[in-house]
Amino acid sequence: xxxxxxxxxxxxxxxxxxxxxxxxxxxxxxxxxxxxxxxxxxxxxxxxxxxxxxxxxxxxxxxxxxxxxxxxxxxxxxxxxxxxxxxxxxxxxxxxxxxxxxxxxxxxxxxxxxxxxxxxxxxxxxxxxxxxxxxxxxxxxxxxxxxxxxxxxxxxxxxxxxxxxxxxxxxxxxxxxxxxxxxxxxxxxxxxxxxxxxxxxxxxxxxxxxxxxxxxxxxxxxxxxxxxxxxxxxxxxxxxxxxxxxxxxxxxxxxxxxxxxxxxxxxxxxxxxxxxxxxxxxxxxxxxxxxxxxxxxxxxxxxxxxxxxxxxxxxxxxxxxxxxxxxxxxxxxxxxxxxxxxxxxxxxxxxxxxxxxxxxxxxxxxxxxxxxxxxxxxxxxxxxxxxxxxxxxxxxxxxxxxxxxxxxxxxxxxxxxxxxxxxxxxxxxxxxxxxxxxxxxxxxxxxxxxxxxxxxxxxxxxxxxxxxxxxxxxxxxxxxxxxxxxxxxxxxxxxxxxxxxxxxxxxxxxxxxxxxxxxxxxxxxxxxxxxxxxxxxxxxxxxxxxxxxxxxxxxxxxxxxxxxxxxxxxxxxx
Numbered sequence: 218x219x220x221x222x223x224x225x226x227x228x229x230x231x232x233x234x235x236x237x238x239x240x241x242x243x244x245x246x247x248x249x250x251x252x253x254x255x256x257x258x259x260x261x262x263x264x265x266x267x268x269x270x271x272x273x274x275x276x277x278x279x280x281x282x283x284x285x286x287x288x289x290x291x292x293x294x295x296x297x298x299x300x301x302x303x304x305x306x307x308x309x310x311x312x313x314x315x316x317x318x319x320x321x322x323x324x325x326x327x328x329x330x331x332x333x334x335x336x337x338x339x340x341x342x343x344x345x346x347x348x349x350x351x352x353x354x355x356x357x358x359x360x361x362x363x364x365x366x367x368x369x370x371x372x373x374x375x376x377x378x379x380x381x382x383x384x385x386x387x388x389x390x391x392x393x394x395x396x397x398x399x400x401x402x403x404x405x406x407x408x409x410x411x412x413x414x415x416x417x418x419x420x421x422x423x424x425x426x427x428x429x430x431x432x433x434x435x436x437x438x439x440x441x442x443x444x445x446x447x448x449x450x451x452x453x454x455x456x457x458x459x460x461x462x463x464x465x466x467x468x469x470x471x472x473x474x475x476x477x478x479x480x481x482x483x484x485x486x487x488x489x490x491x492x493x494x495x496x497x498x499x500x501x502x503x504x505x506x507x508x509x510x511x512x513x514x515x516x517x518x519x520x521x522x523x524x525x526x527x528x529x530x531x532x533x534x535x536x537x538x539x540x541x542x543x544x545x546x547x548x549x550x551x552x553x554x555x556x557x558x559x560x561x562x563x564x565x566x567x568x569x570x571x572x573x574x575x576x577x578x579x580x581x582x583x584x585x586x587x588x589x590x591x592x593x594x595x596x597x598x599x600x601x602x603x604x605x606x607x608x609x610x611x612x613x614x615x616x617x618x619x620x621x622x623x624x625x626x627x628x629x630x631x632x633x634x635x636x637x638x639x640x641x642x643x644x645x646x647x648x649x650x651x652x653x654x655x656x657x658x659x660x661x662x663x664x665x666x667x668x669x670x671x672x673x674x675x676x677x678x679x680x681x682x683x684x685x686x687x688x689x690x691x692x693x694x695x696x697x698x699x700x701x702x703x704x705x706x707x708x709x710x711x712x713x714x715x716x717x718x719x720x721x722x723x724x725x726x727x728x729x730x731x732x733x734x735x736x737x738x739x740x741x742x743x744x745x746x747x748x749x750x751x752x753x754x755x756x757x758x759x760x761x762x763x764x765x766x767x768x769x770x771x772x773x774x775x776x777x778x779x780x781x782x783x784x785x786x787x788x789x790x791x
Contacts (some may be wrong), residue, residue: 224345224529228306235302236353242295243358249291250504251362253284258496266493303349309344313528345529348522350562352515354537359508363389366505373490377480384476387469388509394463396517399458403451404520410448414441446691462513470506477502552579552614552709552740554600559609561595569595571763572609577710582733582741584751593744596760598710599624600742630708632732634715636699638690644679646698650705662704665735666697693724697731704735711736713743717750725749748785 229236238632256258260277266275268718363385371378481495490498554577561570569592577583587593593743598604599611602619611618613628621628630650633676638646659679663669675681683690683698690698696716713732717725729750733741743754751757752771759767759781774781 224310224526225348228309231516232302232306235298236349239295239299239302240357240361241353242291242298243354244296246288246291247358247362247504247508249284249288250507251366251501253281253288254500254504255497256270256280256284258498258500259493262496277736299350299354303346306349307342307346310345314342342525345522345525347518350520356512356515358511359389362505362508373484374480377476381473381476382471384473385506385509388466388506389512392466392469392513393516396462396513397519400455400517401520403455403458407448407451407455410444410451414444414448424485451768459514462508466506466510466513470502470510473502473506476500511606553577554618554710554740554742555610555612556571556596556599556616557610557612559598559599559606560613561592561604561606569763570606573760573763574609575758575765577740577742577769578756579740581755582736582743582753583756583758584743584745584754585758585760586745586748586751588746590759592763593760594714595629597714597742597744600629600712601631616619626706626708628666628708629710629712630703630706631712631714632696632699632703632716634718636702637694638683638695638698640683641675641699642680642682643675646683647701647705650702651707654705658705659701662701665704666701667731668694668697668701692720693728696720696728700732700735708739710740710742713741713745715745717745722749729753751785 256277260274260281263277264274287376311435328334367378367382367385477499478495481490481498484490485492485495556573556575559570559573560568562568585593595604599606600613600618602621602625605619613621618625639649644656644659648654648662650662651658660669663672663679672679672681700716716732717728720728726749730753733753745751754771757767757769757771757774758765767774767781769777775785
């Protein structure tokens, strides 16, 4: 857990002064609370004896007020500094986590599924927050107070101090260790079950249409309810165990109180301590034991932290140093994409691509047709370098796509079927293609996609807010804005991932004509599942079940392929 490259020790080293200050404040808070009870007990006892001088109770009154205020002040400062320190650490942890997850999230055959990633983000980082707030800070402060209390009591009676130390050790040692043993297995079960629920839920959300169309909604709800019931059962067992453990802890506190009362009474009878100290010694136990009892929860949660750290360290193990690709030639030279004998499958599943070979010719438009599930999206991921073929090669100008790393964005841009538009101005949304672009360059590409006049007619022009996901614009307008973003990016190769899905046939054809016109001179791969506008492509590839069944121009396929003729007739709008 505390290795030098882990998720705990490096952050402790970097913030050791702040962490020690928080522990010091936590110790002062417990000390102030104990002192408050001690002086309160003494004040009550002294006042009951009707002191001959008002100063005999005035000083304790001032002390009670001082320690009462000090407890609140120290507690507030401790929370303020502690949370500031933890948020500072968590910020660095989240940055590190996102950098580690980014390449894995893009790859479907990566080690992490969506549910796993959600579990990492929602659970594991938060648990690392708790290891500081609920274990490290209070644990060290409690142990420090425990030692100081026993030493202080030893000045009055060493044998009694040792007896109290043994009985108190049940609270600070035995119960926490027992909690660790009992809760270790259950915590791992709970975390595993919760991660399983995340996975089921995220898979169901992403495949919601499949659940609806298959008519198996009730099956999903029953299965999810069953898993949720198991998780709630584990939570109930945990709560029941903690209730019994807390009952034992309170019983130990009662024993400590009786022992202290018995000892203080005897010491008072033999004249070793004044009678006014009896209540003081008894009452001081309550804030001290109040600090001891939560230690069981803190230590019992260590398996939870260990599991989270193990999962996070597992991310670091699978990461590779990113390859920084240096362009020896101009970016514009990277215009030819070659698939050669490519085979691919996700994990242990069925093959997705079967020994396919084709070339996207420079400055030509290629339409990749095929039904859903035929492997079109996989080809896109292979070109982006998000996936690596099991066999064969995918190259851009004789360089493996995966070797480009992040530099692939300088060579290939993608116009998706649902491009995300942010809740900011039209100008800012388009400028995402190239953040350093000037307003004039943004306006130029907007004119190219035939949207300039419309944007100018809006009340705020290019500063008009898009609203979240661009809901104030129509589907065709959103795609034109995304196309302008791609044009601003100005890569030599552009992939169109079904950009006209959901549009009516007239809008679709107009948008396609605009797309192909403004992308003239670039290498274009148009991924689609139907044939509207196919005649605009220079080359057509028909992919089905991982195999390229037809290849050629639209005119050649119309003349020579009967299946293509039938599909074109069925798909052609009237």
